[in-house]
Amino acid sequence: MRGLRKLTLxxxxxxxxEPAAAFFTLLFPLVMLFIFGSIYGNEPTDYFDGHGAVxxxxxxxxxxxxxxxGLLSITINIAVYRENGILRRYRATPMRPxxxxxxxxxxxxxxxLLGGLLxxxxxxxxxxxxxxxxxxxxxxxxxxxxxxxxxxxFVIASVSPTARVAQVLGMVLFYPMLFLSGATIPLQELPEWxxxxxxxxxxxxxxxxxxxxxxxxxxxDHLKEVAVLAAxxxxxxxxxxxxxxxx
Amino acid sequence: METAILVEGLRKVYGEVxxxxxxxxxxxxxxxxxxxxxxxxxxxxxxxxIEGLRRPDGGTVTALGxxxxxDGYELRERIGVQLQESALPNxxxxxxxxxxxxxxxxxxxxxxxxxxxxxxxxxRDAVFxxxxxxxxxxxxxxxxxxxxxxxxxxxxxxxxxxxxxxxxMWQLVLDIREQGKTVFLTTHFMEEAERLCDRVxxxxxxxxxxxxxxxxxxxxxxxxxxxxxxxxxxFDEDYLRAVPGxxxxxxxxxxxxxxxQGERLVGGVVNALETGGVPFRDLRTEQxxxxxxxxxxxGKQIRG
Numbered sequence: 145m146r147g148l149r150k151l152t153l154x155x156x157x158x159x160x161x162e163p164a165a166a167f168f169t170l171l172f173p174l175v176m177l178f179i180f181g182s183i184y185g186n187e188p189t190d191y192f193d194g195h196g197a198v199x200x201x202x203x204x205x206x207x208x209x210x211x212x213x214g215l216l217s218i219t220i221n222i223a224v225y226r227e228n229g230i231l232r233r234y235r236a237t238p239m240r241p242x243x244x245x246x247x248x249x250x251x252x253x254x255x256x257l258l259g260g261l262l263x264x265x266x267x268x269x270x271x272x273x274x275x276x277x278x279x280x281x282x283x284x285x286x287x288x289x290x291x292x293x294x295x296x297x298f299v300i301a302s303v304s305p306t307a308r309v310a311q312v313l314g315m316v317l318f319y320p321m322l323f324l325s326g327a328t329i330p331l332q333e334l335p336e337w338x339x340x341x342x343x344x345x346x347x348x349x350x351x352x353x354x355x356x357x358x359x360x361x362x363x364x365d366h367l368k369e370v371a372v373l374a375a376x377x378x379x380x381x382x383x384x385x386x387x388x389x390x391x
Numbered sequence: 392m393e394t395a396i397l398v399e400g401l402r403k404v405y406g407e408v409x410x411x412x413x414x415x416x417x418x419x420x421x422x423x424x425x426x427x428x429x430x431x432x433x434x435x436x437x438x439x440x441i442e443g444l445r446r447p448d449g450g451t452v453t454a455l456g457x458x459x460x461x462d463g464y465e466l467r468e469r470i471g472v473q474l475q476e477s478a479l480p481n482x483x484x485x486x487x488x489x490x491x492x493x494x495x496x497x498x499x500x501x502x503x504x505x506x507x508x509x510x511x512x513x514x515r516d517a518v519f520x521x522x523x524x525x526x527x528x529x530x531x532x533x534x535x536x537x538x539x540x541x542x543x544x545x546x547x548x549x550x551x552x553x554x555x556x557x558x559x560m561w562q563l564v565l566d567i568r569e570q571g572k573t574v575f576l577t578t579h580f581m582e583e584a585e586r587l588c589d590r591v592x593x594x595x596x597x598x599x600x601x602x603x604x605x606x607x608x609x610x611x612x613x614x615x616x617x618x619x620x621x622x623x624x625x626f627d628e629d630y631l632r633a634v635p636g637x638x639x640x641x642x643x644x645x646x647x648x649x650x651x652q653g654e655r656l657v658g659g660v661v662n663a664l665e666t667g668g669v670p671f672r673d674l675r676t677e678q679x680x681x682x683x684x685x686x687x688x689x690g691k692q693i694r695g
Contacts, residue, residue, distance in 0.1 A: 146494045147491075147494045147495040147496075149494070150490070150491045150494035150495075151491060151494075151495075154483065154487050154491045157487070158480050158482050158483060161482040162482065225480070228477075228478040229474060229476050229477030229478055230477065230478055230479060230480060232444075232474060232477050233472075233474055233477040233478070233479070233534075235444060236442060236444060236467065236472040236474060236477075237467055237472075237492065237495040237496070238464045238465075238467045238468045238495060238496060238497075239495045240464070
């Protein structure tokens with residue numbers, strides 16, 4: 145346990161020392177918030193069914209953070225660690241493989257959570273963010289969403305022969321999702337045919353789930369999203385277990 | 392003497408390639424045992440089977456009385472490992488790395504004196520990416536010693552280091568043995584094996600082709616010594632051929648090479664030259680080395 149604690153702590157420091165990871169997880173969502181917050185404000189409008197633009201954007205940006213960490217941070221981190229023999233070095237100690245991987249999941253989860261909390265705090269202080277849902281429900285949905293995207297990241301890292309390929313694959317999945325899932329551009333802006341396509345993007349379900357619960361809709365209205373994300377998680381874990389390589 | 396490692400009939404196959412093809416040897420506690428051979432000879436695979444990181448396809452391995460497959464975690468508590476081509480995260484600081492690795496083991500030594508001993512004390516706050524090649528290798532030794540292991544594996548320790556850093560590394564290896572630890576190292580530098588190892592296994596294409604002390608290996612070869620010098624003018628080479636032990640004389644311009652055997656070869660050659668009034672300079676002798684042994688046993692240069 146001492147080893148897991150130290151490894152997690154060191155990995156957390158390393159995450160924060162990596163400028164790209166720290167910026168896109170912790171600061172970029174704030175930049176988005178301030179840009180669009182200063183354009184649209186947070187007055188309730190019919191466009192967002194009586195919610196403010198910031199109220200609708202915060203859960204969507206949280207989805208963006210989840211995708212950033214899952215598809216970019218974890219993917220690149222695991223692939224680089226494998227390519228540089230760092231995983232192999234950890235394996236040559238008495239540390240259990242599950243502890244090594246748990247540390248990575250734990251650190252990335254905490255950073256995702258931190259990114260979300262900073263965003264919520266800033267939106268609350270600057271734009272009077274409103275929350276109409278059940279905090280526990282939102283947290284459970286957040287956990288499910290994060291884990292299923294982390295699993296996707298592990299799959300990409302596992303099937304990529306090199307760190308470079310893993311990075312490109314991660315980006316290829318990340319960018320369409322960023323713009324077509326409702327995470328940055330509201331879904332109602334998309335033409336009908338694109339919306340049908342966006343149904344196939346896992347991140348769309350994260351945005352819909354988090355936004356719905358944020359506005360106080362019951363879990364029962366979002367069983368489809370929960371089912372899709374749970375399926376992604378299960379398939380991701382199974383594929384990772386079958387394809388993961390330490391070197 | 393107690394046995395530290397016992398390997399019998401070890402075999403490991405990757406797809407079609409037989410990496411290790413029935414290797415057997417025994418390492419005694421307290422010795423420096425070396426495995427030398429070209430890249431791809433099966434050295435690293437052998438080490439990784441002993442460490443429990445790879446499952447052998449055949450044969451048995453025992454290290455410190457443990458089965459590396461069944462008791463791998465227990466074994467890794469008691470061994471120190473320096474891996475070939477392994478790195479640390481770029482932004483990890485030296486002290487963070489040793490401190491973290493110390494936490495991976497039940498038992499560990501204080502890392503501050505360890506860094507001191509390895510000459511890394513003033514680098515404790517430097518990040519891994521900023522270290523020189525030699526500093527990175529010294530850090531990897533620090534990590535291999537952090538749990539005060541009984542048995543230390545050093546895989547291609549000095550590859551990529553300049554000659555000065557390599558010599559400094561040799562002293563560290565001798566120091567490790569001084570502390571009563573057993574050292575298992577691989578190298579493709581014959582000189583390194585000769586300087587450090589009590590016994591050497593020469594491997595080629597997954598097999599051990601010879602195993603003995605470096606001196607015995609060289610002696611068993613019966614290879615000739617060489618006496619090399621330069622002359623300024625022509626002289627009668629038959630003077631030299633008459634010296635006891637001399638087998639042949641070669642001449643290329645000013646340079647003369649006398650081949651032969653026996654303890655008195657050099658004295659005999661020098662005497663003959665002086666008696667014949669032949670002025671010579673830059674005389675030196677060349678002993679046969681493990682490099683010659685390898686060449687003789689496998690028919691190849693070790694770095695081909």
